[in-house]
Amino acid sequence: MGTDRIGGTGGTGGTGGAGGTGGGTATAQAPPGRFEFAPVAGVLAREWALYRRSWRPTTFAAVAEPIIMLLAFGVGLGSLVGAIGGHDYIHFLGTGIVATSVLFTSMFPGLIDTYVRRVFQHTYDGMLAAPVDVRELVTAEAAWIAIKAGVYGCAPLLVAIGFGLPASPAMLLVPIIAFTTGFGFALTGIWMSASVPSIKTMDYIISGVITPLFLIAGTFFPIDTLPDWAQTVAKINPLYHCVELVRSTAFGLDPLADLGHFAALIAFIAVAWCLAVFQMRRKLID
């Protein structure tokens, strides 16, 4: 019987049937199981298409909230606090709120958007029927969230500059810092979204994880004012390393310490990526 063995002798891939626009040309060249960037680009193309429709409200929420927070705390509380470590409180806070902004613009989409797409919209089932695997899907989703975090995270810094924070060339590193941190938190959000039994249980994560994360990170006050145990907790909080890096770009680089903070963020990404891929695979592949 001229069987297709559910489609033919295969192996050559590529021509893509009747006319062959070649779905598969790229995949046929890569060994099976290899991580590829073409699927990541494919998922990013979808995100871009969606973003073109929703960029206005997304941008408003991502930019307005940290700015309001900065103005409220920086101007209001700043008049009481004065200066911290020789820096105006609004400048100290502005650099810290970059991290808060990154946390919110990465963790929430990672947590909620991916849950909705997986459970209610079945979006990922559609993508995984194409030549995309879970690793590439998770990487692409987190990368897209991180790109937005990298851009939106700069808004509080620009406001702080508007309030007199001296601009420095090192601040050009802030989008990279924000991207890196956002990537890690997006992956963490994805991992958690695939771990919760229902959307309602996300309240535990929001109140029990996200809120403490941004309170114990040195965003509003230096961590050396905290008790010893809290300082230890802060130092394993990835957001703290983001805060320290952003402050370094604004107040003066400390290369060795900064490399340490950056290495901590990379380690955070590595762990979060493994957890996110593992948990998403469990949920998406029977």
Next chain:
Amino acid sequence: MLRNVVKRFGSLTAVDGLDLEVPAGIVLGLLGPNGAGKSTTMRMLTAQSRADSGEITILGYAMPRAAKRARALMGVVPQHDNLDEELTVGENLEVFTHLYRVPRSQRADAVERALRLAHLEDRRDTRADRLSGGMRRRLLIARGLVHRPRLVLLDEPTVGLDPQVRQELWGLITGLRDEGVTVLMSTHYIEEAERLSDEVALMAKGRVVARGVPGDLIAEHAGKTVEEFPAGPDGPAGMEDILRSGEIPTRRTGATLSVLRAEEIPDSLRDTLGRGDTRASNLEDVFVTLTGERVE
């Protein structure tokens, strides 16, 4: 090709030693009731479900190891609508040209072709959430075809659609076969399986219980005609005994007794039985005869 494939979910065996081979260029209908294992089989073919044992080879690629390569050559139309609601028809298709890695220079043509195929040219700029149910289904099919796959998996392609829309989609699926695309279609609609499939595999309890050309299957297991008798004073049970003695197969649906191979009822039994309502045999008769279950 699936060989002795088993898939369990806890204590439930969804697919139980399934063997299935799909010849190139045909429409193979996978017909069975809900819970027969059709959707699980479809998911295993895309490696979205992993078999506990057995072998799956698609287009020469072993699954799940080479799943991405196989999926690049397959188009999948899922049972559940997972279109991007906020995107237009054209954008939904374009996104999948990226995911299927259609070369940049061919993406516009690929979208055009898919729009034409699904008769959605005039809806290109309409958002997916403003399409009717039938149009959404056509868009899902177009999306699965945007990269000109060699194999198309259709998982219950017309479930929940009204008869007119179903007819439209049947035309679309017939067109695929005419283009030489291999189609594996799961369905629990008898008429759909009979009209569209070159061959049908009847599935029950995770296994293929019969496979062949619909007409041949019907002729082999149910004959040409079926006569249906309402329950008489003696009840269908009495009739069944009489027919069983003449080795005439029967099946019961509520208080109706369907006599298969009615054309073979010997004259000697005719006087006793009388005449029932006659209709052509169909795959439902075959299915019930073989499994004791109903398809729909």
